[in-house]
Amino acid sequence: MNGRQPSECPENFSGGARCMDEMCGPVAGLGSDPVVAGSGGVVGGEAACSMWRVGLLLVTLCATLTLAQFPRQCVTPEGLLSGQCCPSPAGVAGDECGSSTGRGQCVVIAADNRRHGPQYPYAGRDDREKWPLRFFNRTCQCNGNFSGYNCGQCRHGLTGPNCDQRISVVRRNIMQMSAAEKQAFVNALDQAKTTVHPDLVICTRRYQEVFGPDGNTPQFENVTIYNYFVWSHYYSVSKTYLGSGQTSFGGVDFSHEGPGFVTWHRFHLIQLERDMQNMLGDSTFALPYWNFAIGGSECDICTDELLGARSSFDMSSISPNSVFSQWRVICESVEDYDTFGTICNSTETSPIRRNPAGNVARPMVQKLPEPQDVLDCLELNAFDTPPYYSTSSESFRNTIEGYSAPQGMYDPVVRSLHNLAHLFLNGTGGQTHLSPNDPIFVLLHTFTDAIFDEWLSRHQPGEVVYPEENAPIGHNRNFNMVPFWPPVTNAEMFVAATENLGYSYEVQWPTRAYTVSEIITIGVVAAVLLVAVLGGVIACAVRARSYRSAEALEPLLGETFRCYSEDDRRLDKSQSVV
Numbered sequence: 001m002n003g004r005q006p007s008e009c010p011e012n013f014s015g016g017a018r019c020m021d022e023m024c025g026p027v028a029g030l031g032s033d034p035v036v037a038g039s040g041g042v043v044g045g046e047a048a049c050s051m052w053r054v055g056l057l058l059v060t061l062c063a064t065l066t067l068a069q070f071p072r073q074c075v076t077p078e079g080l081l082s083g084q085c086c087p088s089p090a091g092v093a094g095d096e097c098g099s100s101t102g103r104g105q106c107v108v109i110a111a112d113n114r115r116h117g118p119q120y121p122y123a124g125r126d127d128r129e130k131w132p133l134r135f136f137n138r139t140c141q142c143n144g145n146f147s148g149y150n151c152g153q154c155r156h157g158l159t160g161p162n163c164d165q166r167i168s169v170v171r172r173n174i175m176q177m178s179a180a181e182k183q184a185f186v187n188a189l190d191q192a193k194t195t196v197h198p199d200l201v202i203c204t205r206r207y208q209e210v211f212g213p214d215g216n217t218p219q220f221e222n223v224t225i226y227n228y229f230v231w232s233h234y235y236s237v238s239k240t241y242l243g244s245g246q247t248s249f250g251g252v253d254f255s256h257e258g259p260g261f262v263t264w265h266r267f268h269l270i271q272l273e274r275d276m277q278n279m280l281g282d283s284t285f286a287l288p289y290w291n292f293a294i295g296g297s298e299c300d301i302c303t304d305e306l307l308g309a310r311s312s313f314d315m316s317s318i319s320p321n322s323v324f325s326q327w328r329v330i331c332e333s334v335e336d337y338d339t340f341g342t343i344c345n346s347t348e349t350s351p352i353r354r355n356p357a358g359n360v361a362r363p364m365v366q367k368l369p370e371p372q373d374v375l376d377c378l379e380l381n382a383f384d385t386p387p388y389y390s391t392s393s394e395s396f397r398n399t400i401e402g403y404s405a406p407q408g409m410y411d412p413v414v415r416s417l418h419n420l421a422h423l424f425l426n427g428t429g430g431q432t433h434l435s436p437n438d439p440i441f442v443l444l445h446t447f448t449d450a451i452f453d454e455w456l457s458r459h460q461p462g463e464v465v466y467p468e469e470n471a472p473i474g475h476n477r478n479f480n481m482v483p484f485w486p487p488v489t490n491a492e493m494f495v496a497a498t499e500n501l502g503y504s505y506e507v508q509w510p511t512r513a514y515t516v517s518e519i520i521t522i523g524v525v526a527a528v529l530l531v532a533v534l535g536g537v538i539a540c541a542v543r544a545r546s547y548r549s550a551e552a553l554e555p556l557l558g559e560t561f562r563c564y565s566e567d568d569r570r571l572d573k574s575q576s577v578v
């Protein structure tokens with residue numbers, strides 16, 4: 001592993017206490033060794049007991065940092081066997097979930113029990129069913145604004161010792177950032193790629209093998225912040241292993257092809273953003289977005305200033321002038337995982353592949369979505385429609401995901417919006433088990449999330465529109481999203497971001513072009529108005545002219561009348577005189 005070892009505990013986990021490398025290093029296993037917290041083979045008697053206690057103490061001290069699939073101190077053999085993961089934020093015995101200070105309490109995990117759709121026909125064959133019950137059945141439930149695996153954190157959008165100060169970050173269009181901001185973002189991503197996650201370990205075996213070959217060595221491993229982001233996506237989409245010699249089952253996806261697509265990816269991004277904020281010590285850090293709905297065949301963010309230009313040596317490689325040409329992917333050996341029932345680990349292998357607009361075999365994915373596609377999908381009223389799958393029609397979710405035409409009609413050959421942006425990249429970023437390895441994934445998904453947030457804001461739906469049951473496995477409203485810890489349901493992410501999640505988007509939504517029928521209607525109305533106005537003008541002109549003609553005659557008549565009247569007056573005068 002090429003990461004550096006962090007030398008300080010994040011303040012919000014440790015109260016600012018320094019977490020010494022010599023303490024954390026061997027216990028937490030920050031390095032390339034598997035994390036075998038609490039394990040040490042078979043040691044007998046008092047010595048073993050005191051070693052165990054010291055080990056446990058060190059684990060407790062250091063592992064109060066953990067926010068991950070599973071907190072580090074929970075993945076001991078005893079922790080796994082107990083099924084309970086309720087650490088103390090202060091590392092104090094008897095203070096599970098900070099109960100002594102009223103932060104939270106240890107409770108039984110509620111896992112979704114509702115029926116799921118027919119796509120997954122098995123029961124008990126996949127560790128991710130009823131997540132996370134295969135691994136743990138008790139977790140922290142936090143009070144008020146406290147949050148996190150040990151209630152040592154604040155809910156999204158809140159900060160301060162009592163979690164009562166509002167905080168919000170603004171996600172902006174990366175193309176509108178200054179050169180310095182762009183550089184800072186690229187640097188931050190690169191730092192995340194090489195910084196070992198201070199809190200996090202990943203599970204590298206199915207539960208059946210999670211205690212290791214000796215039955216006492218939990219199979220968890222350290223991972224960098226960015227690689228955790230990649231790994232969690234892989235874990236959510238991987239096939240169900242059905243046993244040696246059997247084909248793994250691919251009709252399962254805990255983060256795509258269902259209503260949870262938008263909620264799962266939303267939490268995925270929030271977690272990365274938080275991890276990067278902690279890494280940078282900057283609570284204002286916000287992920288930017290890539291407006292991929294610009295049409296055409298140019299990848300505007302594929303420059304060396306941003307996500308890397310095309311290499312002039314190899315059409316499918318990133319330019320050596322970009323730091324991303326140095327990145328190596330994880331989770332590449334998907335055939336092995338599916339054949340042998342193994343799980344992706346943190347081993348990095350090949351460079352990122354990317355050839356935007358270069359899929360000659362599939363011309364449909366050589367062009368990015370159009371601005372109008374975004375506006376069309378935002379007009380769809382239904383969040384999702386039965387069967388809540390990639391075949392749903394008139395579904396906002398299936399349309400933004402990109403299995404329907406932008407106007408909502410499902411068509412098996414169509415790829416639009418989010419899917420089209422992935423496939424346009426034509427390489428690492430276009431393969432679901434690998435795609436987050438290309439950092440464009442982050443920006444593509446923040447924009448997808450911005451569209452979801454705009455839809456929430458325009459339609460104000462309420463969680464009732466999110467299906468409670470019969471969605472594909474993992475996608476029901478109250479399913480705990482895989483593989484996140486502590487448990488978080490789809491429903492918890494089905495809320496407006498600004499008010500509930502501590503971030504918002506600065507987006508100029510394109511203005512709507514008129515449809516043909518609207519153009520015709522406008523033309524007809526304009527023509528009618530024009531005729532009416534012209535008619536009015538002509539009528540006025542005619543009247544004015546007739547007045548003028550009348551006025552032209554008037555002097556004659558006037559003269560005549562005057563003549564008469566003068567004659568009369570004269571007559572009168574003469575008469576009076578007379």
Ligand SMILES: O=C1C=c2cc(C(=O)O)[nH]c2=CC1=O
Binds near residue numbers: 256415420
């Ligand atoms: O990473 C992804 C890659 C995808 C490819 C398609 C497709 O429509 O073929 N969809 C994808 C979603 C991804 O998340």
